[in-house]
Amino acid sequence: MADFFHPETSPYDTGFLDVGDGNRIYYEQLGNPEGKPAVSLHGGPGTGGSHRPTRFWDPQAYRVVRFDQRNCGYSTPHASNPAADMSVNTTEHALSDMERLREHLGIKKWLVNGGSWGATLALLYAQRHPDRVSEMVIPAVTMTRPEELDWLYRGVRRIFPEAWERFRRGVPEAERDGNLLAAYSRLMEHPDRSVREQAAADWLAWEDAVISLEPNGAPHSADGTIDDTLLAFVRICAHYYSHGAWLAPDQVLRDVGKLAGIPAVLIHGRQDLGCPVQTAWELSQAWPDARLVVVEDAGHTGSTAMSRAVIEAIDGFAAR
Numbered sequence: 001m002a003d004f005f006h007p008e009t010s011p012y013d014t015g016f017l018d019v020g021d022g023n024r025i026y027y028e029q030l031g032n033p034e035g036k037p038a039v040s041l042h043g044g045p046g047t048g049g050s051h052r053p054t055r056f057w058d059p060q061a062y063r064v065v066r067f068d069q070r071n072c073g074y075s076t077p078h079a080s081n082p083a084a085d086m087s088v089n090t091t092e093h094a095l096s097d098m099e100r101l102r103e104h105l106g107i108k109k110w111l112v113n114g115g116s117w118g119a120t121l122a123l124l125y126a127q128r129h130p131d132r133v134s135e136m137v138i139p140a141v142t143m144t145r146p147e148e149l150d151w152l153y154r155g156v157r158r159i160f161p162e163a164w165e166r167f168r169r170g171v172p173e174a175e176r177d178g179n180l181l182a183a184y185s186r187l188m189e190h191p192d193r194s195v196r197e198q199a200a201a202d203w204l205a206w207e208d209a210v211i212s213l214e215p216n217g218a219p220h221s222a223d224g225t226i227d228d229t230l231l232a233f234v235r236i237c238a239h240y241y242s243h244g245a246w247l248a249p250d251q252v253l254r255d256v257g258k259l260a261g262i263p264a265v266l267i268h269g270r271q272d273l274g275c276p277v278q279t280a281w282e283l284s285q286a287w288p289d290a291r292l293v294v295v296e297d298a299g300h301t302g303s304t305a306m307s308r309a310v311i312e313a314i315d316g317f318a319a320r
Contacts, residue, residue, distance in 0.1 A: 004308050009059035017104055019070070019097045021088035026074035027067035027101055030054060035063040036134075036318060037107045039098070041114030041121050042066075043140070046236025048073025048229065056311055061318040065110070067101060069094055069121075072232045079235045080228035082191055086239045091124065091246045098125055102132060109133065111317055115140035116275070116300065120245065120252065123283075127258040135317045136264035136290075139310050140272065140300055141280035143252040144245045152274050153181060153241070156210055159273065163209035170202030185238035188231075197226040200234040210274045214299030256286045263320075264290040265313035269298030269306055 011028035018024050028051075038057065042049040049066045051073070057064045070089040071079035078084060098121070102110065111134050114122035119138045126133040142148060157164030168176050171183035187199035204220045211217035220230060248254070264287065268280035277294055284292035293313070298306035 004311055005055035006058050006311070008053040008055055009057065009064075010053045016074075016076075017067075017097075017101055019093075019100055021085070021093070022077065023070050023088065023093075023097075024076050025067055025070060025097055025101070027065060027105075029105070030064045030066070031057055031059045031062045033063055035061050037063045037065070037110035038314075039065045039067075039102070039110050039112055041098075041112070041118035042069065042073075043114070043116030043118045044072065044233055044237055045069060045094070045117045045121075045240045046072045046079065046233040047117075048075075048232070056307070057314060058318055062111075062314075065101070065105060065107070067097075070097065072229075072236060078228060079232035082189065082193075082196070086189075086235070089236065089239065090243070091121070091240070094121055095125055095128060099129060099132070111135045111137065111314075113137045113314070116142055117144070117240075120144040123252050123259070124247075126262060127252070127255045130258055130260075130262060133262050135320065136259075136262060137267070137310060137313045137317070138264065139267040139302070139306065140275060141266050141268050141283060142275050143250075143279055143283065144241075144247060145252075145279075146244060146249055148275065148279060149181070149241050149244065151276070152210065153206070156273055160209045160212075163206055167202060167206035170199060179242065181238060181242040184234075185242040188235040188238050196231055196235070200226050200231050203234045203238065204230060207274075211299060211301055213273065214269075214271055214301050215297060215303050216301040217299060218301070253282065253286060256283065259287055260289065262289055263317070265309075265316070266290050266292045267306060267309045267313065268292070268294055269300060269302065270294055270296045271299040274300050 009030045013029040016024040048068045068075040112122045175183040208219040295306040
């Protein structure tokens, strides 16, 4: 293990927070209860947070909050259950839950960290509550714009045409030339688990193809098994992305002025085919307080050099 990682730290506190609509989100706190508050947001949406010990945070310097967003991870109800109501799981709900958790934990201000979908959520939260954000560390930068979704689920077919054709054929023939994200979202609501499992497998096979050229591009399922975790992930992803995450086009970039005064480090892999570095570059150009670090050997799944860059950014804000 590279020596720039910190000692392992495990949760000193765990719990569930009732956020309404029949939902409870799981959260945990790690590190030093008297340390600098920080929140780490998982991607997906629907991936669920890591429940393993972390080595990215100095356990003496930081009080780190991690939580599972609605319907995934340990949060309940779980999206693998078709009875879980997705209508009360939207970007607006995610932002509200995050702020409710901050208030519940008595935190005045926190460093916000999140990658991939977590990057979009982090940016939206900071634009809504800039007075609650001390700094930001954002790897794998996304803004979930229509063009980004179109690139990830259609445009990259230019590089992986065979895999995309299999992805396209995963939906009913009448829907193959229409909105594939909406078609997959409908399949993930099917009452027959076997239908949902097949749709999830087809979705994941496409995502696996997109990261297949990356140094750490391991498939979602090593043995092809579609378990409850993967069912929830695909169901929530398709739900969010088929609705454009309920965002106005270019919303994050349009509102970038609301981030003025928040120091940030944006970290992105040059080899990220699913989320090209253009997005991170555009954001950095519009946000004077943000510094962009491009990691040449990393893709969306990261690399040792990318881990080092993230840790250096977090450590750099520890005493601020």
